[in-house]
Amino acid sequence: MTDALIEALRADTPGCAGPRVHFNHAGASLSSRRTLAAITDHLALEAEVGPMEAAVMAADGVARTRAAAATLLNATPEEIAFATGGSAAWGTAIASLPPLRPGDRVLVGRQEWGGNLTTLRDKAARAGAGVEVIPSLEDGRVDADALAGLIDDRVRLVSLTWGAANGGLVNDAAAVGRVARAAGIPYVIDAAQVVGQIPVDVRALGCDMLKAPGRKHLRGPRGTALLYVRRDFLDKVTPAWLDVQSSPWATHLGADHAPVSPRDDARRLEASEASVALQLGLGNALEQALALGIDHIRARIHHLAQGLRGRLEGIPGVTVRDIGDPETRSGLVSFTVEGLAGSAVRARLMDQGLTLGANGMPYTPLDMTTRGLTEIARASLSYLTTEAELDRLADALARLAP
Ligand SMILES: Cc1ncc(COP(=O)(O)O)c(C=O)c1O
Structure with a gap:
């Protein structure tokens, strides 16, 4: 998917026009104008x-x-x-x-x-x-x-x-x-x-x-x-x-x-x-x-998500919580920030125009319990997501982390 194609797709998506950046595509994504x-x-x-x-x-x-x-x-x-x-x-x-x-x-x-x-x-x-x-x-x-x-x-x-x-x-x-x-x-x-x-x-x-x-x-x-x-x-x-x-x-x-x-x-x-x-x-x-082709969508989201995980791993106080086979991971990137509950991370980022999810126990009770997690923050990506948006999220988290 070329940059020009992504730009065109974003231009056809009202949710990409505003000041907010949407990182909650796993909750609900942004529909196109059509x-x-x-x-x-x-x-x-x-x-x-x-x-x-x-x-x-x-x-x-x-x-x-x-x-x-x-x-x-x-x-x-x-x-x-x-x-x-x-x-x-x-x-x-x-x-x-x-x-x-x-x-x-x-x-x-x-x-x-x-x-x-x-x-x-x-x-x-x-x-x-x-x-x-x-x-x-x-x-x-x-x-x-x-x-x-x-x-x-x-x-x-x-x-x-x-x-x-x-x-x-x-x-x-x-x-x-x-x-x-x-x-x-x-x-x-x-x-x-x-x-x-x-x-x-x-x-x-x-x-x-x-x-x-x-x-x-x-x-x-x-x-x-x-x-x-x-x-x-x-x-x-x-x-x-x-x-x-x-x-x-x-x-x-x-x-x-x-x-x-x-x-x-x-x-x-x-x-x-x-x-x-x-x-x-x-x-x-x-x-x-x-x-667009799901293969192309898959490749772009995987690349973006791995890029975000890499950025987050470099921020002290932020821990990426994704498990599973790295090769097959989806565009859902989960993490915790030292000293802050997932919901607090979400609220603080929301204030900066970044929309993401926070999951507690009820959505995946067995896995959260097994891993001793009570809450995670979740940035979920779309092929609409850009590298610049990932940078913005990483920068905001770097300021947030202790
Ligand atoms: C894996 C999974 N199953 C079920 C649901 C619930 O679906 P719905 O909210 O459409 O009823 C969700 C919602 O996020 C989900 O992620």
Whole structure:
């Protein structure tokens, strides 16, 4: 990605124009003008012709969003459902799986997102089942060989948060998939911190379901998410609830007790009521990511993030907290500053026009507990980030550190 291209992309992004520098792309990134226009144009159309009528006119656009999502993940459009957020997509997926029974086991990685973990623990506790953590390699990534050793006929689910929310660690999701697939155990991936910044190939991953929100590295709008469901896994997927879209009324059967038949595609997990404007905005963001090429995006973000880690390592009082394989790390750079809580670092940098995240225990409770961390500051980058912005962040931290 040339400097000229980055300049053009930044010029097309209102959030890059102001005095603030955005280092919270992992929380939610900055949308392009074209993505915003796709949303506002449709809202204007809704106001003019009526929302239901506008939806009919936009049907091809929404289909293009689904097709773009499928292309991005190496899936088919029939394997893609839309949702309103990452947790909503994940919860819908998990709720659709066969119920757990006493003695069943659910295996999770150490970087499991806190909300996922709570959901699984609750589900397991109600059933008398258990949630266990797969052992990690020395660098913190999930140990796929150790997972193989845990498998028995009571394991009902393997759940993996692919990219950690509290730093750059990226698990080897394909290695985990090989073990789960060989054992025939459902495998669900939370790819919130991966999709849009790292190439994703659901076939190579061997996963049954995978989800990601639109607002993070894809630069789509809030209130959108993608849920992939493998075609041949559909028969294991029973929606927790149905509506007129996920299970059209079986009028031809003509009986009140007609058998319920959910749709024969991933949209059996999708709600009929949704924001078409946001789905169109997401489509624009997806098409933009595809046009730029995720390989190129990945290379630039990796280079920038390694550059930031190098800068931070040179500042006394600042400790980079990223673990995992340095070669595969994401654009999430985590660190602590001696004597300052992550939230205080965030507040102090915010005063200087630098926007970043601070993560406490709840997002990644298992990993934070294992490492004895209570809070980290997190600078998350985009391909929109520039070297000059990294310098500005490093300078601000050098002034902040004791
Ligand atoms: C790995 C991971 N999983 C899940 C979530 C929650 O997603 P959402 O806020 O879209 O429900 C996040 C949000 O940051 C995340 O990073």
